[in-house]
Amino acid sequence: MYRIVVCDDNDIQAKKLCEDIRKSLEEVTNQVEIFKFNSGEDLLEAELMDIDIFFLDIQMDKITGMDVAKEIRKDNDKSEIIFVTALTEYVREGYKVRAYRYLLKPIKFEELKENILSCIEDIIKRHKNFMIIENKEKTYKIIIGSIKYIEVRKKELTLHTTEDSYKTKNSLENIELELKKYNFFRCHKGYLINMEHIDCISKKFVTIDGEEIPVSRHRMATLKKN
Known part of the structure; x- marks a missing residue:
């Protein structure tokens, strides 16, 4: 079972990303649980455990995706973080939270599929340890x-x-x-x-x-x- 979080303050984009994630993983597994949030505050308050991948929109109101990632990394170095953003200026800052990838909006399905399958493959390798x-x-x-x-x-x-x-x-x-x-x-x-x-x-x-x-x-x- 893979547990994935999508956090984006644009609900339409968040729902679309959830759907595309499921489609991307169809060929490798149907054991996927996706949690959708429309704010960083709600995500952090949920205190979810054992998440494999966080998809975080960087530009959100109040708490940005980068701020959420920093909070996650305070006590979680295991989960992968993939940022979704319309800007590239945050790439350098992402090294501080060990971001796995940056996906630029609008996200192309093939690009999403390629990156999430790569991420899952790395998770599988790591889980062997x-x-x-x-x-x-x-x-x-x-x-x-x-x-x-x-x-x-x-x-x-x-x-x-x-x-x-x-x-x-x-x-x-x-x-x-x-x-x-x-x-x-x-x-x-x-x-x-x-x-x-x-x-x-x-x-x-x-x-x-x-x-x-x-x-x-x-x-x-x-x-x-x-």
Whole structure:
């Protein structure tokens, strides 16, 4: 399921863009959910989660599309942002919010299709570096590279990432198998560490972001070789 936002204060243009987005994606998926907004204020108040692509009109009343993008980027670096505008003067500013593309109005269907399919392809590639974690209340999509280490206690896993910690019911063996190709190492029966986040190695521990993680004696030699 792809979740897409269209935000344009011209309702006719917003509806047309929504229709064209659906048509553009017909050949790759029919699992699309599109949210339409006619102001940046309404979009920000909605506090939507797990959006794949934002289509933002730059020139809107009160809050511009660029301002909306800056707010989005404060706590969301995962979603793609595509600006729609009649002007090219904002291109340089768009680098600050990591804009994926600029589409000039009036938007030609073939141009939209080419860019959104390219964007979806990039999202698919990037999602291969995500893992899905579920607990009783929520489902999380976690960037694998952000995982510092994983520990197991009483059959419950805790994934410690650069942003937060997430608990889930699973076995460390299953997670180890899933993360094997991403440079993770089983340093202890109760710990799986991301080698990319190791700050230093001592006789019995590795230090990751100021925390000491135990390393089994028989695993230390293998760890140092890696």
